[in-house]
Amino acid sequence: MxxxxxxxxxxxxxxxxxxxxxxxxxxxxxxxxxxxxxxxxxxxxxxxxxxxxxxxxxxxxxxxxxxxxxxxxxxxxxxxxxxxxxxxxxxxxxxxxxxxxxxxxxxxxxxxxxxxxxxxxxxEIGLDPGIDHMSAMRTINDIKRKGGEMLHFESFTGGLVAPESDDNLWHYKFTWNPRNVVLAGQGGVSKFLHEGKFKYIPYHRLFRRTEFLEIDDYGRFEAYPNRDSLKYQKIYGLENVRTLYRGTIRRVGFSRAWNVFVQLGMTDDSYIMENSASMTKRDFVNAFLPYSPSDSVELKLRYYLKIDQDDELWLKLEELDLFDDTRPIGLENATPAQMLQKILEEKWSLQPGDKDMIVMYHKFGYRSGDENKQIDSSLVVIGEDDTYTAMAKTVGLPLAIAALKILKGEISKPGVQLPVHPDVYEPVLDELEQYGIRFREKQVPYLHYNPHHTMG
Structure with a gap:
């Protein structure tokens, strides 16, 4: 056996x-x-x-x-x-x-x-990476098989809180490793291709350069770019596309608020904060602000980052109890990123009965004959509860299905690989559909970012 x-x-x-x-x-x-x-x-x-x-x-x-x-x-x-x-x-x-x-x-x-x-x-056989590769390759290869030429590919994924469990102003809860969320975007510049131009976004500007998406039945979302969208250009067979962009999905307004933490330096994981064990949340915030013998922490922060008191961004910060001075955060020898993670876990952890949501969205622009066309493909998966989450489903099932097929010899091509070959992605995607993991595709007018051929 x-x-x-x-x-x-x-x-x-x-x-x-x-x-x-x-x-x-x-x-x-x-x-x-x-x-x-x-x-x-x-x-x-x-x-x-x-x-x-x-x-x-x-x-x-x-x-x-x-x-x-x-x-x-x-x-x-x-x-x-x-x-x-x-x-x-x-x-x-x-x-x-x-x-x-x-x-x-x-x-x-x-x-x-x-x-x-x-x-x-x-x-790379989970959700992202995983289902993103497999679903993209299935459609890209289908377009090519019918004689189409790929011009444009964008892919976005996000782990969010389901609408019925969305009870905070950030419209977000942790559905995966919180540390990865806090450190997202660090470690190098984000790079992608837009209408034939290579574009680069440094970390300190990442959360102010977002795209907007509209997903049927679920409304408007935003997305910030992943670190290296060009990584899969050759693997996907997209050497000749003019636009190639991969991003992370959040609800609108999240990125602007998250940028406060980035600008203050709270997401830095490179050094230990002195006396971190005794710091309250208020102490933690104040550690990143200029000294003032007269102004409160709230006033200093609003002035420093030019935030109006009635701005919803300010309400988001208040909701996290960032100015509480009643008890220590309680982490010894902690980095700023670790301190921030502890604060956020108190507010953003899934509670019993909470449901999460996975959203994935692809845009395939291509030329067919003398016409430019576009297919938009979306996936939304809602979790059952805080144990059987959408994240656990979309990461665990493709991995489990592939593992069993490898064990049985149904997937046998040797080597270190990711699931971009039909003998892997076709059977895995087919079985995922039996579990409700199914993309909705629709033909839409071709999205051209540069119709007048300006410099870009």
Whole structure:
């Protein structure tokens, strides 16, 4: 009997565990889940005889390697920085590997050895990256197959709070790793292609350069650019497009308010703040403002960033209790980003019964004959509750489906890869539709950013 090993069982793995637990008997495989905290896995898997739960120290080489040696396919749900520990063992022992994370340079370097051993190391098979790749490639290849020439591609994704659980002025709650949200956009300039012109946005301007989107039944959204939209130009076969842009979706107004944290320096993760353990929220805000013996923290902040008292942006800041002076935030030796994350988690965590929402939107501009055309494609998924979230569903299900197909030999092309080939994305997308993960496509007038051919 073949066996799957899943390393990591955090709150975002509910659908992954549910799918593999339910398929273990039907498809005749064993399934082992490893984590320090197995409460979620125990709750979902129950007493399924095909499922084994283990607490293992993954930094203990002997324990980890013995586990990997005893299984046929490894799913790493660890933080991305730890995937290579698992990947090297999987390669040494000849095991397939599946992750939802971006392919790192270190992972890519394993490709020749992975191919030589006939192994599948499938990465970027969650939501973003994952469903975005697969849905984009399906439509792009369909357009090309019908003789079309791609001119324009934009892709946007966001994890948000569902309308029925939207009860704050930011219209946002954490549905994934909060640290990633706080650090979003850092680490380099954002770059993309607009009407044949390369464009660059430094971090300090990122949240003031947004696009607007209208999604049927759900209203207006905004999006800020991802760090490197050009990364997939060759992979997607879009070498000749004039516009290529990938972005992150938020509700309108979020980015302008988030920019306050960026301008103050609160998202910086590069240094430790002195006396952070004793700081109140008010102390934390004041630490980034000029000294004044007479003005309050509120006045200093409004003056410093030119915010009117009746501006909704100001109301957003007040809603976070940023000026509270009654108790310490309580983090020792913390960076500004860690302090900000702790403040936001108090206000933006999903509560019992809350539902989240995933939104994905693609724009495909292309030439067909002597006509320019456009297809807009959108996906909206609403979570069931704070355990079975839309984020867990759209990350976990594609990963689980691909893992099982690799185990059964239905996906077999070897190498370190992402899901951009039809033999991967077609069966995975088809099965996702059975779970309500289905795109709505519509033909719209071609969106031309530069009809008069100005400099741009």
């Amino acid at each position: 073949k066996k799957i090993l899943q390393i990591g069982a955090g709150k975002s793995t509910s659908y992954l565990i549910k799918y593999l637990s339910e398929h273990a008997e039907k498809d005749d495989f064993g399934y082992t889940i490893v984590d320090k905290n197995l409460d979620l896995a125990r709750k979902i898997a129950g007493d399924n005889p095909r499922v084994s739960l283990k607490t293992v120290d993954i930094f203990d080489d002997e324990q980890r390697q013995q586990l990997i040696r005893d299984h046929d396919l490894i799913i790493s749900m660890l933080p991305a920085r730890l995937h290579m520990i698992v990947a090297r063992d999987a390669l040494d022992f000849g095991k397939h590997l599946v992750t939802a994370s971006y392919i790192s340079d270190e992972m890519k370097a394993l490709d020749p050895e992975v191919k030589a051993k006939g192994l599948v190391f499938m990465n």
